[in-house]
Amino acid sequence: NAGVMQNPRHLVRRRGQEARLRCSPMKGHSHVYWYRQLPEEGLKFMVYLQKENIIDESGMPKERFSAEFPKEGPSILRIQQVVRGDSAAYFCASSFGGQMNTEAFFGQGTRLTVV
Amino acid sequence: TQLLEQSPQFLSIQEGENLTVYCNSSSVFSSLQWYRQEPGEGPVLLVTVVTGGEVKKLKRLTFQFGDARKDSSLHITAAQTGDTGLYLCAGGPQGGSEKLVFGKGTKLTVNP
Numbered sequence: 001n002a003g004v005m006q007n008p009r010h011l012v013r014r015r016g017q018e019a020r021l022r023c024s025p026m027k028g029h030s031h032v033y034w035y036r037q038l039p040e041e042g043l044k045f046m047v048y049l050q051k052e053n054i055i056d057e058s059g060m061p062k063e064r065f066s067a068e069f070p071k072e073g074p075s076i077l078r079i080q081q082v083v084r085g086d087s088a089a090y091f092c093a094s095s096f097g098g099q100m101n102t103e104a105f106f107g108q109g110t111r112l113t114v115v
Numbered sequence: 116t117q118l119l120e121q122s123p124q125f126l127s128i129q130e131g132e133n134l135t136v137y138c139n140s141s142s143v144f145s146s147l148q149w150y151r152q153e154p155g156e157g158p159v160l161l162v163t164v165v166t167g168g169e170v171k172k173l174k175r176l177t178f179q180f181g182d183a184r185k186d187s188s189l190h191i192t193a194a195q196t197g198d199t200g201l202y203l204c205a206g207g208p209q210g211g212s213e214k215l216v217f218g219k220g221t222k223l224t225v226n227p
Contacts, residue, residue, distance in 0.1 A: 033213070033214070033215075035217075042121075042205075042218050042219040042220055043158070044217070045214035045216070056214060091157050091158070103160060103163070104160075106150075106157035107157050108155070108156055109155075109156070109157050
């Protein structure tokens with residue numbers, strides 16, 4: 001059983017470019033969560049999605065960031081016009097049901113570096 | 116805003132020693148989870164505690180949830196070099212929200 005797959009593992013972008021981070025949840029999981037981790041910091045919640053729906057995006061910056069989880073294919077976290085402060089590790093987690101009742105499993109993360 | 120404070124932030128010990136790390140909050144959480152994260156990897160869930168006063172054991176690791184469900188501790192007996200890593204506690208979810216609130220972590224180094 002493959003775990004949560006994130007790609008790419010490492011991504012380098014120049015300021016002003018777009019970054020697309022992909023997350024394929026575990027088989028059978030329809031709940032996806034995105035977290036961001038800065039150096040020496042804990043993980044900060046960004047967004048919670050179910051298939052084709054954004055359930056909670058209270059942790060998403062108001063501008064430049066968007067997320068989707070289409071009916072088919074992986075969940076995508078998109079950052080437009082990246083800035084140096086976007087450099088971080090971005091983790092995706094998936095669960096069978098909501099985290100109230102079921103365990104969420106994390107991927108290995110995408111390390112974004114903005115130069 | 117719910118916050119989780121972890122202490123100590125860094126801990127360096129010799130193999131064979133015992134240690135305890137703490138996770139404290141002024142907020143009540145429906146559950147507390149402990150994760151271990153190794154460099155370049157995602158967090159891996161170690162345990163979930165849900166009942167105030169609950170104690171769970173996982174081999175040499177003992178997890179306790181405070182009676183008031185505001186704090187938790189992780190005790191490791193006879194630490195091994197393989198225990199080295201970042202230990203994160205996460206609270207929630209609660210209040211209808213699905214998000215977890217993470218502490219900043221305790222970076223543990225076990226020296227041979």
